[in-house]
Amino acid sequence: MNSLRKLMDCGQSCWLDNLTRGQIRSGELKELVTGNGVRGVTSNPAIFNNAISKGNDYDEQIAQLVTENRSVLEIYEALVVKDVRDACDVLRSVYDDSEQADGFVSLEVSPYLAHDTEATLEEARRLFHAVDRPNCMIKIPGTSRGLPAIEQCLYEGVNINVTLLFSVQSYEEVAQTYVRALQRRAVEGKPLKTVASVASFFLSRIDVLGDQLLGHLMIPAAADAGSPRPERLLGRAAVANAIIAYESFKRIFSGDEWESLAAQGARVQRPLWASTSTKDPLYSDVAYVAPLIGQHTVNTMPEETIAAFSDHGLCRANTVEEGLAEARRTLGELAEAGIDIDLVTRQLVNEGIQKFIDPFNKLLKTLALKRERLLREVTQHQSIAAGASKGGVASAQASLDAKQYTRRLFARDPYLWTFRPEEAEAIRNRLGWLGCPEDFSGRVEEIVRFAEEVRDDGIESVVLLGMGGSSLCPEVCRETFGRQQGWPELVVLDNTDPAAIKRVKSAIDPARSLFVVASKSGTTTETISFYRYFLALLQKQLDAGAGRHFVAITDPGTPLAEEARREGFRRIFENPPDIGGRYAALSYFGLAPMALAGIDIAKILQSAQRMHASCGPFIPAEANPGVSLGILLAMNRRLGRDKVTFLLSPAVQSFGLWAEQLLAESTGKQGTGLVPVEGEEPDRPDAYGSDRLFVSIALRGDEFRKAGRRLEALEKAGHPVVRIELADKFALGGEFMRWEFATVTAAAILGVNPFDEPNVAESKRNTQKLLDGWSGKAPAGAALPLFEEDGMSVFCEDIARLFPGEKPQSISELLAGFARGSERSGYVAILPYFAETPARRRKLQALRTRMRERAGTAVTVGYGPRYLHSTGQLHKGGPGNGRFLILTWGAPGGLRIPGKSFDFATLQRAQALGDCRALSDKGRAVIRVHLGRSVDKSLKKLADMLA
DSSP states (O other): OOHHHHHHHTTEEEEESOOOHHHHHHTHHHHHHHTTOEEEEOOOHHHHHHHHHHOSTTHHHHHHHHHTTOOHHHHHHHHHHHHHHHHHHHTHHHHHHTTTSSOEEEEEOOGGGTTOHHHHHHHHHHHHHHHTOTTEEEEEEOSTTHHHHHHHHHHHTOOEEEEEEOSHHHHHHHHHHHHHHHHHHHHTTOOSTTOOEEEEEEOHHHHHHHHHHHHHHOOTTOOOOSSOOGGGGTTOHHHHHHHHHHHHHHHHTOHHHHHHHHHTTOOOOEEEEEOOSOOSTTSOTTTTTGGGOOTTEEEEEOHHHHHHHHHHOOOOTTHHHHTHHHHHHHHHHHHHHTOOHHHHHHHHHHHHHHHHHHHHHHHHHHHHHHHHHHHTTTSEEEEEEOGGGHHHHHHHHHHHHHTTHHHHHHTTOGGGTOSOHHHHHHHHTTOGGGGHHHHHHTTHHHHHHHHHHHHHTTOOEEEEEOOGGGTHHHHHHHHHHOOOTTSOEEEEEOOOOHHHHHHHHHHSOGGGEEEEEEOSSSOOHHHHHHHHHHHHHHHHHOSSOGGGGEEEEEOTTOHHHHHHHHHTOSEEEEOOTTSOGGGOTTSHHHHHHHHHTTOOHHHHHHHHHHHHHHTOTTSOGGGOHHHHHHHHHHHHHHTTOOEEEEEEOGGGTTHHHHHHHHHHHHHOBTTBOOEEEOSOOOOOGGGSOTTEEEEEEEETTOOOHHHHHHHHHHHHTTOOEEEEEESSGGGHHHHHHHHHHHHHHHHHHHTOOTTOOTTHHHHHHHHHHHHHHHTTSOOOOOSOOSEEETTEEEEOTTHHHHOSSSOOOSHHHHHHHHHHTSOTTOEEEEEEOSOOOHHHHHHHHHHHHHHHHHHOSEEEEOOTTGGGGTTHHHHHHSOSOEEEEEEEOOOOOOOBOTTSSSBHHHHHHHHHHHHHHHHHHTTOEEEEEEOTTOHHHHHHHHHHHTO
């Protein structure tokens, strides 16, 4: 008879502290059970991570789960549930032969839940029912908040292995919790025999810490002062503590109260000696087995300890009861020596939780990387070269993991971004975007059915009237996918220039068009002005039913929603009010226009769901694509690299417009912010300063060689580089999700609220003041121009601040001096207020390139008034290192806005001048160049002046 079977005769069961699929498949586990006397199995994340990362036993199931679009956490649970279920089947004979007293397999709840009662209870129930075997045990830490969950689980009939017990007091609380649960069952007449539990009392870790503290107290060759010498107490604390705990076990599970329960079939909650592998090589390798043999106990051993005890372990009955007096003396002497065993055990609980969290994170990282590799062919792939920020990024990843950042994010915890309760409530009402992929997947059929009705009614054009977050996502998708055969053409109007409005009018047949009026607030000035113009146009063309040519996308209860009902709009899409505008891409604001244009929104959302799962609540930051990107952005911002430069392949070039708004408006406040640079031609590494971070987003197979070569050179030069490859255009859904996660993460690190826009209203107020002042009469003139040349005029409210020395004498000198005055770490923003055309885009790009050469810094371009709803927040609330060149022109008047005393040209001019004033009031360097009536010629002249 081997030593393990002798243990059984002494009343102790040996459980294996290991579980792998290889053991089960090879028959090794069965041999240990039937041949060696192993009577149970425990598992933990470290064991599973070791098995999953080093072998291929799990690859087939992982691949299948990935094809089912399972999240990383779902994959983890599916893998471990299968192993535990199969192990339970191997041990079922032990369970049956012992009349349900033995043969258990333990499965652990997430270590992150150690202090979360409700979440622990929910997960324990789910795992127990998923395994669906009566000899399964769920491991729950015996913390103060774990105890209520343990009691409720036991009351409900869930077998529990209470883990992380170090102190006698904690053990006694757990034992009493078990008794209370049985008493509750007894009162209700529920069977007691079917409920099983063990209390895992940890050993070797106590000696590791205790010996370390004793080592600090040792004085070489010190005279015996009458107190216990520290060296005499080495390696004795753990066993002594366990012996005292066993004495408590005998006391609690005896007497009338317990006997009454036992008469109804109740079994004792057995003490389980855990952490029994010897950590100190100078101690016996069976130091935590031989002294702790006793009736109704379990010793859970790793394979090396089982082998050692089988080879040379001495088995005597009830050794745990022999050393009670010595155990009490040992603990007394430890206290006398200055070692507080209660303090030691409290510290070990916290360390124990972390020792479970670390391997759990490694396991989820392993699974996340395996999942990402399998998904690469059908979705997107991200790689990061962090450059000099590598160390800071790694530290920030560890810090966010320790703070449970992703779990708190998915729980919609507003205190990630603020400590002020009033601000927290506002943030809480802006976190609905987290649920968009799942929530709107359930609305796809409804949206598509409506789009098909519109198409089948002969609608040829869908005209989106919106600004900023209400229009940028549809604009990106329109540019990316193009017109879909058999579907209406999507047209986006987000420019108040009369020429832009007339161009839309001439390109469509209003009677065969559907106008989508998109505004979260339902009051956006530009959007409502567009709506009133086209409504009046249709009312003139149609005898009745003009409202049927309109659709509203807005929040519930807005003025736009009320207007839509009055005018009989064809449809009102009321968006969830807890989704902010710039985070609304995957809500009605983005999906409805996409569907109306024939874009497959189900595939867009499927991509978003995959990314949502990749960024899930328990995935460590390092393996989390959205969170790791956000950390990179924020940590480089702290190093002065605040220019996020997008290099986009032709097929997804327009994505930068959406990302630009998201980053700028979310982070550009309180004197900080990320400056997105999109549409810039890539240059040599030496053309850039140390303020750049580069992001490449390329569609697989898209021609992008020049940028690829530049990226390699930039990375070699030490610039941080992010490479994202998209498998297809539908992967845009995942990119919307990735960048939303990245942006809120960067904001959390930078200490700003990513959901407000505190400075946007300044330009709006200035615009309204101008319009009120001009009401009913021609617009009043601005200040006299500084220069007038070739039909152009230049205005500046504070030329002395821009040029404290010698003043420029021409537009050319002013532009050159304006560019040279830029900080090397700053940026220049060119802000044109005119209709965009391909020719003007080219001319603006030439002006931009010349300005960058002169300024030696980043130069961005943002059309007004669109930029007021995107980068405008950054310009006024950001770091204050920008210089602003506003370009206006002499737009002809006459295009009236129904119900207003001004026309679109007046509105456009008021918006430009209003933002000039807002920027100037903030102390920003701003000049305005009025291009006159010939925009194209004037743009070329400006570029030539900077040549």
